[in-house]
Amino acid sequence: xxxxxxxxxxxxxxxxxxxxxxxxxxxxxxxxxxxxxxxxxxxxxxxxxxxxxxxxxxxxxxxxxxxxxxxxxxxxxxxxxxxxxxxxxx
Numbered sequence: 834x835x836x837x838x839x840x841x842x843x844x845x846x847x848x849x850x851x852x853x854x855x856x857x858x859x860x861x862x863x864x865x866x867x868x869x870x871x872x873x874x875x876x877x878x879x880x881x882x883x884x885x886x887x888x889x890x891x892x893x894x895x896x897x898x899x900x901x902x903x904x905x906x907x908x909x910x911x912x913x914x915x916x917x918x919x920x921x922x923x
Contacts, residue, residue, distance in 0.1 A: 863887045
C-alpha cells in the first residue's frame with residue numbers, strides 16, 4: 834500500500850487486480866465438493882456426514898406469495914464454521 838500511495842502521489846502508473854470471491858461460495862456443486870474431499874483422502878464416513886450436511890438445504894422464493902421449496906444442489910452454506918473450510922477445498 835505504501836508503494837501504491839507513493840506511486841499515486843508521484844504521478845506514476847499503477848495497475849491493480851481485484852478479485853471478488855463472494856459468489857464462489859454459491860457456485861460449487863455439492864457432488865464435486867464431496868468428490869474432491871474424497872480425492873484428498875477424507876474418510877468415507879466424514880464425506881457422508883458432509884454430504885448429508887449439504888443435501889438437507891432448501892430454498893423458498895417469496896415475492897407476493899411463497900413458492901414451493903426446492904432442494905439446493907450448489908453452494909456452500911455461508912455463515913457457518915465449516916463453510917470456509919469447505920470453500921478452501923474447491
